[in-house]
Amino acid sequence: MTKKQKTKKIIKIMNDKFGNPECALNFTTPFELLVAVILSAQCTDKRVNIVTEEMYKHVNTPEAFAAMPVEEIERHIKSTGFYRNKAKNIKAASMEIVEKYNGEVPQGMDELTALAGVGRKTANVVRGEVWRLASGITVDTHVKRLTNLIGLVKGDNPIIIERELMEIVPQDHWIDFSHYLILQGRDVCVARRPRCTECELNELCNYGRKIMRNLSKK
């Protein structure tokens, strides 16, 4: 079976399981989502939602963050980790959005990734969720781990993984595909100890097949 055929089966199985997946990060505006995704680096989305729910009661616009002392931003976001870098980036990105884009989050990949603390992963999430724009595929820790285990890609470099996936995944599923693997990665194929016996993808996964073979040998 080719990687493309395997991928189509994975998408179907995941669609049957998860339906149309929704963003796990809570937000009410494009800017709120942008900040939430910046905060989500090396942090659970659950923790991000706890922080943003409280913080957005006080500040939720680029104008407000641009005017706020970094120390105050740090206090709000401390529990998400990397809080000094994240606070500095959120303030700098907010100032740039106010000054260069009239307070509106830009839609272009180049404009987004030029913002402080915004890389391809963050830009892909915001573009996909807010405007359904898919010029790339979101590659986070889950997508990286599962695509390697399944055998769709090889290696650690998210830029290369994204390029290889764009050759394999049909373009009309670029947004869903990442969502599905992230949900499966949180829920079943967890990093510490993937639960292959209860995974719907184990027959399509190189790692899963190996685990299941070893189990059946007793």
Added chain:
DNA sequence: CTCCCGATAT
């Protein structure tokens, strides 16, 4: 490549 970093599950 290293550094940033708190919370949580195991």
Added chain:
DNA sequence: ATATCAGGAG
């Protein structure tokens, strides 16, 4: 105790 969590910058 330690690995991991919707990464990005220098």
